[in-house]
Amino acid sequence: MKTCLVVDDSRVIRKVARRILENLQFEVLEAADGQEALDACKAAMPNAVLLDWNMPVMDGITFLKHLRKEQGGKDPIVVFCTTENDLSHITEALTEGASEYIMKPFDGDILEAKFQEVGLI
Amino acid sequence: MTPEDIEHLAALLKARSGLILGADKTYLIESRLAPIARKEGFANVAGLLTALRTRRDEKVILAVVDAMTTNETFFFRDKTPFDQFKSDVLPAFAKSRISGDIKVWCAACSTGQEPYSLAMMMDEARAQFPRINLDILATDISDRCLEKAQAGLYTQFEVQRGLPITMMVKNFEKVDEMWRISPKMRQGVRFRKYNLLDDLRGLGRMDVIYCRNVLIYFDIATKKRVLEQMATMLADDGYLFLGAAETVLGITDAFKPLQGTRGLYVKNMSASASLRPSATSSLPPLRAAGAA
Numbered sequence: 378m379k380t381c382l383v384v385d386d387s388r389v390i391r392k393v394a395r396r397i398l399e400n401l402q403f404e405v406l407e408a409a410d411g412q413e414a415l416d417a418c419k420a421a422m423p424n425a426v427l428l429d430w431n432m433p434v435m436d437g438i439t440f441l442k443h444l445r446k447e448q449g450g451k452d453p454i455v456v457f458c459t460t461e462n463d464l465s466h467i468t469e470a471l472t473e474g475a476s477e478y479i480m481k482p483f484d485g486d487i488l489e490a491k492f493q494e495v496g497l498i
Numbered sequence: 499m500t501p502e503d504i505e506h507l508a509a510l511l512k513a514r515s516g517l518i519l520g521a522d523k524t525y526l527i528e529s530r531l532a533p534i535a536r537k538e539g540f541a542n543v544a545g546l547l548t549a550l551r552t553r554r555d556e557k558v559i560l561a562v563v564d565a566m567t568t569n570e571t572f573f574f575r576d577k578t579p580f581d582q583f584k585s586d587v588l589p590a591f592a593k594s595r596i597s598g599d600i601k602v603w604c605a606a607c608s609t610g611q612e613p614y615s616l617a618m619m620m621d622e623a624r625a626q627f628p629r630i631n632l633d634i635l636a637t638d639i640s641d642r643c644l645e646k647a648q649a650g651l652y653t654q655f656e657v658q659r660g661l662p663i664t665m666m667v668k669n670f671e672k673v674d675e676m677w678r679i680s681p682k683m684r685q686g687v688r689f690r691k692y693n694l695l696d697d698l699r700g701l702g703r704m705d706v707i708y709c710r711n712v713l714i715y716f717d718i719a720t721k722k723r724v725l726e727q728m729a730t731m732l733a734d735d736g737y738l739f740l741g742a743a744e745t746v747l748g749i750t751d752a753f754k755p756l757q758g759t760r761g762l763y764v765k766n767m768s769a770s771a772s773l774r775p776s777a778t779s780s781l782p783p784l785r786a787a788g789a790a
Binding site (some may be wrong): 462463464467468471477478479480483486487490491494 | 654655658659660662663664666667671672
């Protein structure tokens with residue numbers, strides 16, 4: 378079973394994402410900010426990270442930069458999932474090594490299509 | 499709504515667009531026609547349907563046909579027909595054709611995602627097939643769809659369905675809360691109003707035809723007529739793409755599936771030859787205005 382770390386400061390979003398991902402046969406882990414996510418990754422690298430941008434403590438893009446410097450940190454496939462929907466944010470995310478980008482609001486179809494696009498399912 | 503009203507609507511839809519309004523689809527009438535009833539000042543959908551029978555208001559008829567047509571589509575829908583274009587169709591033409599112009603027809607293109615997907619895919623494959631140029635014609639019966647297709651303006655939801663983010667970044671710009679496809683892609687597709695029930699040969703010779711998830715709405719006789727006309731206008735070494743759930747089996751033997759593929763057809767030469775009145779007869783000239 379593949380693992381996906383859902384990083385979002387909204388409990389509701391994490392719950393929605395968890396339900397969709399569990400239906401897609403993922404084992405789901407949760408983190409409420411970038412620092413929590415980084416700690417989780419150091420403990421065990423997930424196969425995928427679904428990543429919000431704006432969060433307290435550490436935002437998504439900072440987390441991504443740190444993650445890629447960790448040992449094994451280049452392995453997880455990172456998919457942003459955020460309300461930031463302008464080209465400059467998207468381009469920055471791709472430059473830092475995100476594979477896909479979901480603009481909120483999203484639904485199960487979009488998440489599934491994007492995960493298919495990057496070969497996670 | 500009386501049974502007579504529904505019967506008349508079904509006959510009108512079949513005559514105008516080939517659409518079969520089966521008993522399992524009557525539930526769509528209320529939701530799809532309510533906005534038109536309101537706009538045209540009828541008390542309800544039943545009032546609109548009665549007026550369709552008693553008055554022949556062309557504008558209302560067109561609006562009703564348009565609303566009852568299913569326009570569901572998204573970028574790179576089903577993926578396979580686009581992968582096959584790159585893996586089977588382009589290499590074959592690159593070898594067999596001297597001139598690099600490949601004429602592609604997206605029949606019933608709806609809001610344009612299919613032809614634009616082809617244009618974007620060709621752009622990505624440019625280095626691999628430097629000599630090939632796609633001439634994409636996209637037609638639909640719906641003015642509303644064609645208008646949107648031509649504008650190339652999509653919602654955030656639409657650009658997230660099937661479109662890889664790298665392609666979106668490369669080919670779209672953000673306009674307020676919408677996303678507009680680049681002028682380069684818009685220039686690569688010609689849109690034109692056309693009804694699949696009309697004489698299709700007026701569109702000229704085609705090398706590739708995409709006709710996906712359209713025939714499912716037609717009865718067998720209409721399917722057969724459309725497919726056989728497509729066979730006469732398709733180049734002998736051309737290709738036909740149907741929807742994933744569609745087949746020519748039991749409808750016509752003008753096409754046969756390309757071995758090892760699904761939904762991809764080539765001409766069955768022995769059967770197609772007999773469809774043409776004579777081998778030397780030329781096709782009628784292109785009509786000036788879109789029919790429908």
